[in-house]
Amino acid sequence: GVCEEGSLFFAIKPVRISEKKNESSRRKRNLEAMDPQLTEVSQQFERFKAAFVRKDYSSCSDLLSKLKVLLTKFKSLPPLFESTPNAAQELTIARDIYEHAVVLSVKTEDQDAFERDFFQLKPYYVDARNRLPQSPQEHLILGLNLLRLLVQNRIAEFHTELELLSSATLENPCIKHAVELEQSFMEGAYNRVLSARQTAPDATYVYFMDLLAKTIRDEIAGCSEKAYDYVSISDAKQMLLFSSDQELLTYVKEEHPEWEVKDGFVVFQKAKETLPCKEIPSLQLINQTLSYARELERIV
Numbered sequence: 001g002v003c004e005e006g007s008l009f010f011a012i013k014p015v016r017i018s019e020k021k022n023e024s025s026r027r028k029r030n031l032e033a034m035d036p037q038l039t040e041v042s043q044q045f046e047r048f049k050a051a052f053v054r055k056d057y058s059s060c061s062d063l064l065s066k067l068k069v070l071l072t073k074f075k076s077l078p079p080l081f082e083s084t085p086n087a088a089q090e091l092t093i094a095r096d097i098y099e100h101a102v103v104l105s106v107k108t109e110d111q112d113a114f115e116r117d118f119f120q121l122k123p124y125y126v127d128a129r130n131r132l133p134q135s136p137q138e139h140l141i142l143g144l145n146l147l148r149l150l151v152q153n154r155i156a157e158f159h160t161e162l163e164l165l166s167s168a169t170l171e172n173p174c175i176k177h178a179v180e181l182e183q184s185f186m187e188g189a190y191n192r193v194l195s196a197r198q199t200a201p202d203a204t205y206v207y208f209m210d211l212l213a214k215t216i217r218d219e220i221a222g223c224s225e226k227a228y229d230y231v232s233i234s235d236a237k238q239m240l241l242f243s244s245d246q247e248l249l250t251y252v253k254e255e256h257p258e259w260e261v262k263d264g265f266v267v268f269q270k271a272k273e274t275l276p277c278k279e280i281p282s283l284q285l286i287n288q289t290l291s292y293a294r295e296l297e298r299i300v
Contacts, residue, residue, distance in 0.1 A: 101113075
């Protein structure tokens with residue numbers, strides 16, 4: 001299922017030539033009616049979206065920086081919310097820009113940028129709720145943020161965010177997907193977590209789903225090498241939740257080069273090799289402790 005009825009995020013609907021001309025004319029008339037600042041933001045945002053569609057994320061980042069500076073000139077935006085002639089248009093385009101910024105951070109795999117941009121976007125979902133119609137992308141973005149918190153193991157914040165959502169929002173497929181993932185993760189039902197990648201509500205979720213899968217496998221791998229000296233390739237594949245031997249071998253090569261694969265087994269023994277433990281000087285410690293006790297007795 002998808003988060004919103006209709007098309008997926010940023011899907012582009014094909015249009016006829018005549019429709020394109022009409023749309024272009026309407027856009028031109030709209031721009032002429034705007035003030036110069038709003039016109040400049042709109043034009044820069046069109047360039048951003050064109051770069052986004054052609055996956056030129058470097059240009060997107062440059063344009064986004066310029067857009068954020070331009071937005072600071074709008075007094076209608078949070079936290080001021082001043083009443084201006086174009087307040088509704090300014091709020092709408094700013095929200096749209098920050099929504100694109102959040103998705104851009106996923107495309108560029110930048111979790112720090114995601115957190116910054118989501119923090120800037122959130123007031124448009126909360127404080128500006130009565131000033132704007134609901135964004136069709138709101139549930140998708142909120143679900144992405146929940147997934148990020150889960151990947152970063154920020155479970156307390158995950159539940160805090162859930163507490164702020166309405167009962168209707170909690171029923172949305174994007175939000176339910178994240179909630180069910182967290183439940184499976186906490187229960188240790190890792191198979192369910194990994195299979196949830198196939199039912200992700202949107203393609204933008206795959207980045208965080210893959211990170212979550214890696215976290216799970218790393219956790220299992222750490223436990224396995226402590227519990228066993230070696231396991232068969234078949235058992236290792238099953239434990240690490242891979243569907244083929246090749247996936248397992250690739251994982252070992254990339255993530256655990258200290259493991260050895262030979263004669264149909266994955267050998268952990270090399271990973272366990274550590275420096276020999278130093279002998280604890282027990283008698284010396286006892287003598288020191290007794291000496292401290294005698295000194296304390298004299299002081300008292």
